[in-house]
Structure formats: C-alpha cells, structure tokens
Amino acid sequence: AQSVTQLGSHVSVSEGALVLLRCNYSSSVPPYLFWYVQYPNQGLQLLLKYTSAATLVKGINGFEAEFKKSETSFHLTKPSAHMSDAAEYFCAVSVGGAGGTSYGKLTFGQGTILTVHP
Amino acid sequence: GAVVSQHPSRVICKSGTSVKIECRSLDFQATTMFWYRQFPKQSLMLMATSNEGSKATYEQGVEKDKFLINHASLTLSTLTVTSAHPEDSSFYICSARRQGIDTQYFGPGTRLTVL
Numbered sequence: 654a655q656s657v658t659q660l661g662s663h664v665s666v667s668e669g670a671l672v673l674l675r676c677n678y679s680s681s682v683p684p685y686l687f688w689y690v691q692y693p694n695q696g697l698q699l700l701l702k703y704t705s706a707a708t709l710v711k712g713i714n715g716f717e718a719e720f721k722k723s724e725t726s727f728h729l730t731k732p733s734a735h736m737s738d739a740a741e742y743f744c745a746v747s748v749g750g751a752g753g754t755s756y757g758k759l760t761f762g763q764g765t766i767l768t769v770h771p
Numbered sequence: 772g773a774v775v776s777q778h779p780s781r782v783i784c785k786s787g788t789s790v791k792i793e794c795r796s797l798d799f800q801a802t803t804m805f806w807y808r809q810f811p812k813q814s815l816m817l818m819a820t821s822n823e824g825s826k827a828t829y830e831q832g833v834e835k836d837k838f839l840i841n842h843a844s845l846t847l848s849t850l851t852v853t854s855a856h857p858e859d860s861s862f863y864i865c866s867a868r869r870q871g872i873d874t875q876y877f878g879p880g881t882r883l884t885v886l
Contacts, residue, residue: 685873687874689877694862694880694882695879695880696775696777696864696877696878696879696880697815697864697866697877698877699874699876699877702873702874704873743814743815747873757803757805757820757868757873757875758805758817758820759805759815759817759866759875760817761814761815761816762814763813763814764813764814
C-alpha cells in the first residue's frame with residue numbers, strides 16, 4: 654500500500670519569494686509521483702509527474718519537483734511566487750508498472766493551501 | 772489534448788431522488804475512469820475505478836448499490852447517486868486515463884447538494 658504526507662496544510666509566501674511545498678511518500682514498489690493544483694470549485698490540473706525517468710522534473714507555470722529516493726520525498730518548488738499561484742496543491746502517488754489491481758490508482762495527500770501575499 | 776468534461780457542474784436535488792453525473796473524455800479514449808469524492812477542506816477520496824465494458828471496482832466503504840457506475844464507452848462514464856440524502860452532498864470529480872499512460876486527467880467536478 655502507498656501513502657502520501659504533505660507537511661503543512663497552509664503555506665504563506667510573499668510575491669516573488671520561493672515556494673516550497675513538502676511531500677513525503679511511502680510505497681512498497683517504485684512509485685509514480687504527481688503534483689496537482691486545484692483552484693476553488695474546480696477539478697485538478699496536473700503540474701508535473703515523476704515516472705522513473707529524470708529525478709528533477711519540470712512542470713507547468715515554473716514549478717519543479719525533485720524525486721529523492723533516500724528521503725522518500727517529492728517536494729514542489731518555484732523560485733518566485735506569483736499571485737496567480739494561490740491555490741490548493743495535492744501530492745499523489747500511484748503504482749505504475751505492468752498492471753495489477755492497484756495499477757494507476759492515485760492516493761492523495763491532504764493538500765496544502767498556498768497563499769501569496771502582495 | 773487530454774480534456775475531460777463533467778456534466779452537470781452543479782446540481783441541487785431533493786432527498787430521495789437520484790442524480791446522474793456524466794464524465795467524458797473529449798479528445799482521447801479512456802480505458803479507465805476514476806470517481807472521487809471531495810468533502811469541504813479535505814482531500815480527494817477514491818470511490819471507484821471504472822473500466823470500459825466491465826463492472827466498476829469500488830473502494831472499501833463505498834456502497835456500490837448507492838453509487839452506480841456505468842462505463843459504456845471509451846469516452847463516457849456515469850455515476851448515479853441513488854436515493855440521495857444530505858450526507859451525500861459533496862464535490863464529485865472524475866478522472867480519465869488512456870491505456871498504458873500513467874497520468875489521470877481530471878474533470879472540473881460536480882457540486883451535488885441534497886436538500
């Protein structure tokens with residue numbers, strides 16, 4: 654079974670400051686990892702994903718995340734926050750590979766609400 | 772590409788009625804669709820996995836007779852909340868995945884309010 658822990662339910666930064674959203678995972682098999690963003694009353698939009706290729710993954714809107722197996726982490730960063738980045742961010746893990754009953758099922762973290770101050 | 776739509780976006784119904792929510796993949800064929808429920812200020816909880824042409828697989832604790840899922844084609848899955856009650860009020864989100872692709876694309880969600 655897999656699980657995800659997002660450290661910090663709320664993160665507040667100033668516009669132009671570094672954004673760091675933390676995610677740690679637990680998985681018995683090599684994981685696929687995802688970051689999604691959700692704006693109020695909307696579905697989820699994929700920011701980026703790690704699927705066992707490069708450990709540093711670049712996504713949309715200037716976000717990136719680094720897979721660190723030794724730390725079981727997949728933290729999301731952005732060098733300079735914009736007001737439009739204010740949203741809720743979800744880290745998720747799935748079991749990839751050849752299939753099986755768990756194939757493709759996403760387990761989400763609790764979410765982190767990012768607030769950006771002017 | 773990879774656009775998923777949901778209809779309706781918002782529905783209000785009386786207790787005891789049934790509500791159908793549609794999830795469509797607009798520009799790709801989705802062999803697998805997933806249905807999630809999200810309560811206010813909470814994360815998404817997977818309800819069921821729907822594979823085209825076969826019965827849905829429900830997560831533990833989800834009543835399959837209450838949440839009927841049909842995945843009749845490669846672009847459409849439906850979730851029917853039968854005999855809805857106020858505690859079923861929630862944000863229901865679907866996602867779709869192409870065969871062999873490990874990414875789920877999410878719909879915009881449906882806000883269900885049961886009075």
